[in-house]
Amino acid sequence: MSEPATPLLEIKDLHTRFHTLDGTVNAVDGVDFDVYQGETLGLVGESGCGKSVTALSILQLLRCPPAEIQGRILFEGNNLLDLDREGIRKIRGNEISMIFQEPMTSLNPVLRIGEQIAEAAKIHKRMTRQEAWRWAVEMLRMVQIPGPGSRSKQYPHKFSGGMRQRAMIAMALSCNPRLILADEPSTALDVTIQAQIMSLMQKLKEEFNSAIVLITHDLGIIAEMVSRVVVMYAGKVVEEAPVKELFKDPRHPYTQGLLGSIPVIGRKEQTGRRLQEIPGIVPSPMETPLGCRFHPRCHKVMNRCQEQEPPMIHLAEHRRVSCLLEA
Amino acid sequence: MTEIKEDNVCQPREPLSASRFRRNWAKLRRNKAALVGAVLILMYVLSALLAPVLFTGNPSAPNLINSLETPTLKNPLGTDELGRSILGRIIYGSRISLLIAVGVVSVGIVLGIPLGLVSGYYGGKIDFSIQRVTDTLLAFPGFLLALALVAVLGVGFKNTVISIGISMVPMYIRLVRGCVLSVREEDYVEAARAVGTRDVIILIRHILPNVMVPITVQTSLSMGMAILFAAGLGFLGIGVQPPTPEWGTMLGSARSYLFHAPHVATFPGIAIFLAVLSFNLLGDGLRDALDPRFKI
Numbered sequence: 001m002s003e004p005a006t007p008l009l010e011i012k013d014l015h016t017r018f019h020t021l022d023g024t025v026n027a028v029d030g031v032d033f034d035v036y037q038g039e040t041l042g043l044v045g046e047s048g049c050g051k052s053v054t055a056l057s058i059l060q061l062l063r064c065p066p067a068e069i070q071g072r073i074l075f076e077g078n079n080l081l082d083l084d085r086e087g088i089r090k091i092r093g094n095e096i097s098m099i100f101q102e103p104m105t106s107l108n109p110v111l112r113i114g115e116q117i118a119e120a121a122k123i124h125k126r127m128t129r130q131e132a133w134r135w136a137v138e139m140l141r142m143v144q145i146p147g148p149g150s151r152s153k154q155y156p157h158k159f160s161g162g163m164r165q166r167a168m169i170a171m172a173l174s175c176n177p178r179l180i181l182a183d184e185p186s187t188a189l190d191v192t193i194q195a196q197i198m199s200l201m202q203k204l205k206e207e208f209n210s211a212i213v214l215i216t217h218d219l220g221i222i223a224e225m226v227s228r229v230v231v232m233y234a235g236k237v238v239e240e241a242p243v244k245e246l247f248k249d250p251r252h253p254y255t256q257g258l259l260g261s262i263p264v265i266g267r268k269e270q271t272g273r274r275l276q277e278i279p280g281i282v283p284s285p286m287e288t289p290l291g292c293r294f295h296p297r298c299h300k301v302m303n304r305c306q307e308q309e310p311p312m313i314h315l316a317e318h319r320r321v322s323c324l325l326e327a
Numbered sequence: 328m329t330e331i332k333e334d335n336v337c338q339p340r341e342p343l344s345a346s347r348f349r350r351n352w353a354k355l356r357r358n359k360a361a362l363v364g365a366v367l368i369l370m371y372v373l374s375a376l377l378a379p380v381l382f383t384g385n386p387s388a389p390n391l392i393n394s395l396e397t398p399t400l401k402n403p404l405g406t407d408e409l410g411r412s413i414l415g416r417i418i419y420g421s422r423i424s425l426l427i428a429v430g431v432v433s434v435g436i437v438l439g440i441p442l443g444l445v446s447g448y449y450g451g452k453i454d455f456s457i458q459r460v461t462d463t464l465l466a467f468p469g470f471l472l473a474l475a476l477v478a479v480l481g482v483g484f485k486n487t488v489i490s491i492g493i494s495m496v497p498m499y500i501r502l503v504r505g506c507v508l509s510v511r512e513e514d515y516v517e518a519a520r521a522v523g524t525r526d527v528i529i530l531i532r533h534i535l536p537n538v539m540v541p542i543t544v545q546t547s548l549s550m551g552m553a554i555l556f557a558a559g560l561g562f563l564g565i566g567v568q569p570p571t572p573e574w575g576t577m578l579g580s581a582r583s584y585l586f587h588a589p590h591v592a593t594f595p596g597i598a599i600f601l602a603v604l605s606f607n608l609l610g611d612g613l614r615d616a617l618d619p620r621f622k623i
Contacts, residue, residue, distance in 0.1 A: 061520055093522030100521075105514040110536040120522040171522060 006077070007034035008211050009058070009096075009179055014071035016050070016057045025285045027053040029235035030071075035179065040205065040212040042226035042243065044219070044258070048282045050235040051215045052101075055181040059098060060088050075179070094124040097172040101184040103164035107156040113140070113167050114152030120174045139170035143200060162193035169201065176208050183215045198225055219262055223247060228318055231255050234283055234293040237312070239321045251321040253298045254278070292324065300325060354616040361612020367605035375422040382415035387570040395588040404594045407577065408584060413591065416572035417598045423573045424554050424602060427488055431553035432546050434492025439499025440542065444530045446500060447507025457500065464497040473556050474565070482565050491556045495549055502545050506538035513537075544614040551606030558599045574599045 016028035028050040035041050043051050056062050057069050058080065073080040075096065080088060092098075097120075100106040107116060117139055118132035127135060133152070140148035143166040156164060165185060172180055182201065186194035198221060205212055214226055222229055222243065229246045231239040231254065239252040250256045260276035280297040283289055289296055295305040302324065310324045355361055374381055390410035398405045404413040446457040464472060476490035510516065511534060519533050554574075560566030561575025562582075569576055574595045581592035 059521060061517055089523045089525065091523070092520065093524075098518075098521040100514055100518055102514050106518045108515040108519070108533050108537070111532065116519075119519070119524060119528075123523050123525070168518070171518070174522075 008037045008076065009035040010072070010074040011054070011058070012072040012074065014054065014057060014069070014073065016053050016062070017068045019066045019068065023286055026235055026288070027285055028057060031232070031235070031237055033230045033237060033240065035211050035213055037178070037211055038209050039228065040214055040226045042222040042229040043213055043215045043232065044217060044222060044229055045232035046217060046282050048285070049232045051232055052183050055098065055183050055213065055215055058181060059092050059096060061098075090124070093120040093172075093177070094175045095177055096179045096181065097175070097177040099168050099172045099180060099182040099185045102188055103161055103168055104188065106168055107159075107164055109156055112153055112155060113159065117152070117167065117171045117174055120171060124175045135174065136170070139174050140167070142173070142204065143167070143170045161189050162197065165189060165197055166200065169197070169204070173204055173208060177210055180205070180210050180212045181215070182212055184217070185214075186221065187216070187218070194221070219258065231258070234288055235285055236293060237322065238294065241319050245319065251315070251326060252323050253300045253325070254294050257299075351616050355612055358612040358615055360608045361615070364605040364608030364612060367601055368609060371421045371425060371602055371605070374418045375425050378418050378422055382412065382418045384415065386411060386415040386419040386572050395584060395591065397588070397590060405588070405590045407581065407591050413577070413594050416577060417574065417595060420572040420574045420577065420595070420598065421602075423484070423567055423571060424557060427484070427491070427557040428550040428553040430488035431492045431495060431557075432549050434489060435495035435499045435549060436542070436546070438493070439496045440503050440535070442496070443500040443503025444507055444534065447504035448511055448526070448530055448534065454504075458504070461497040461500050464494075465501070469494045469552070470556055470559055473560065474563075477560060477565050482568055484567050484571070487557055487560055487566050491553050491560070494556070495553070498549070499542070499545065502541055503538055506541055507534055510534050510537045540617045544610050544617070547606055547610035547613055551603040551610070554599065554606070555603050
């Protein structure tokens with residue numbers, strides 16, 4: 001796979017903090033990764049590891065205060081964090097768009113589906129009402145909603161979960177964005193619909209030549225959809241690898257734990273054995289453990305893991321791991 | 328002008344599909360009290376519209392020979408101290424009272440809704456300043472505030488509407504702000520922000536329609552309250568000025584003859600009572616019909 005030299009999106013040392021009455025929460029703590037044109041990057045981790053906050057930080061959809069975003073988010077070389085409100089508004093939906101986790105609540109119940117999809121086109125492409133509406137119908141056809149003409153006039157309560165997510169995808173794609181942030185786009189759907197949504201996204205991505213950052217905790221989807229994976233734990237990147245290498249040779253004990261917790265039917269060494277799990281829970285971002293953040297749950301923990309923060313070790317291009325075992 | 332504005336804002340932009348409308352209407356109809364309220368309001372509206380048909384003659388022209396007559400066939404509710412038909416004055420008075428009610432809620436809506444939307448959506452310093460002003464206004468009993476404003480602005484129809492209207496504004500601000508605080512956290516608001524929608528558009532197109540139900544209910548209740556306040560000001564002689572037939576003013580001038588001719592005060596009193604009651608009943612009914620199913 002030949003990738004262009006300059007990344008579409010570069011995240012450098014991103015910190016997102018929430019200042020609350022109980023103290024400061026470091027939800028994202030020094031994350032960096034790149035996204036290249038046309039690729040699908042997987043962002044994996046348990047609930048609460050900062051995946052979604054990373055995505056929301058990119059589009060600055062967090063309420064500031066209490067949130068505070070630091071670092072650099074370079075989109076085509078420009079730092080998004082330097083933009084004013086108007087500047088970032090022009091990026092949203094136009095250059096970078098987002099697909100949310102909950103299709104049931106992400107559509108406004110009092111507006112027709114067509115109106116909601118037409119909105120982005122009206123804002124960014126300066127289309128008239130009729131043009132935008134025709135465009136919305138076209139988008140609905142593109143996401144394979146049967147009878148898009150009449151469907152566009154309906155309200156969201158007449159749409160099923162899968163159709164709503166298609167409508168959300170249509171909304172996100174309506175201005176042909178360079179980058180799509182998909183925050184667990186299939187988590188709330190049942191498995192058959194998940195597969196449809198995923199293959200639809202894959203197809204549209206190729207059609208539009210957009211890049212996707214796919215946030216998920218479903219490793220099955222990762223294996224099928226993405227080319228490169230960034231694994232996050234407690235607000236930090238712990239490992240990055242091309243998808244095949246990650247599944248073949250996970251370096252970080254956390255990644256090993258994640259992969260070990262997938263049941264594989266029929267695999268010999270697993271029959272009759274208990275499925276592996278990672279003991280414990282993700283530490284609260286307010287009281288992250290000293291040293292390596294994963295050490296209280298790590299099965300390969302060493303003494304120095306408790307004091308020393310592991311450095312990021314670059315093994316190859318797009319292959320890095322943050323673990324003292326590798327140091 | 329005022330009427331048009333009120334209509335625009337009040338139009339609930341929910342998915343008012345035929346079935347949904349029918350369901351809400353059925354629920355409203357099952358609520359007998361609300362239905363009584365609606366019918367009474369309809370009667371008031373009709374008498375206001377058809378006043379010249381229902382009562383021929385000038386309701387303000389004195390006819391001193393017939394003063395303080397008890398009810399007769401010619402004057403079914405009797406006459407007042409200047410010999411004017413009380414029924415005629417009540418019928419023409421419904422024009423004044425309904426106009427005041429519509430005017431007052433228009434003032435409340437036009438000022439209260441935008442301030443409430445902005446206050447709830449932006450939060451921070453804007454919210455703080457709007458809310459402290461609201462607190463100050465709410466510290467006065469509503470009627471006292473209207474009274475104080477009349478003292479500043481002077482008497483008359485227009486000033487009555489403005490004063491009572493302003494005294495209603497803080498209630499709308501609070502109500503709208505509260506609803507916005509919950510709606511602004513909804514995923515669809517975030518989704519709208521994520522496609523680059525301007526704040527003004529988010530407020531008007533995405534948030535406002537979702538807070539329309541409580542506003543509709545509040546508007547019905549406010550209209551009753553506005554009629555009561557206007558009658559109160561009229562009673563004190565600082566509302567709509569005689570000889571314009573206004574229920575509160577009628578009540579005020581009848582006070583002197585309360586023992587001699589009690590019917591002169593009773594009938595306008597009943598008119599006020601029923602008007603306020605019917606708006607309250609309708610408001611409660613609307614709340615019951617719209618609220619529980621608000622989130623389908």
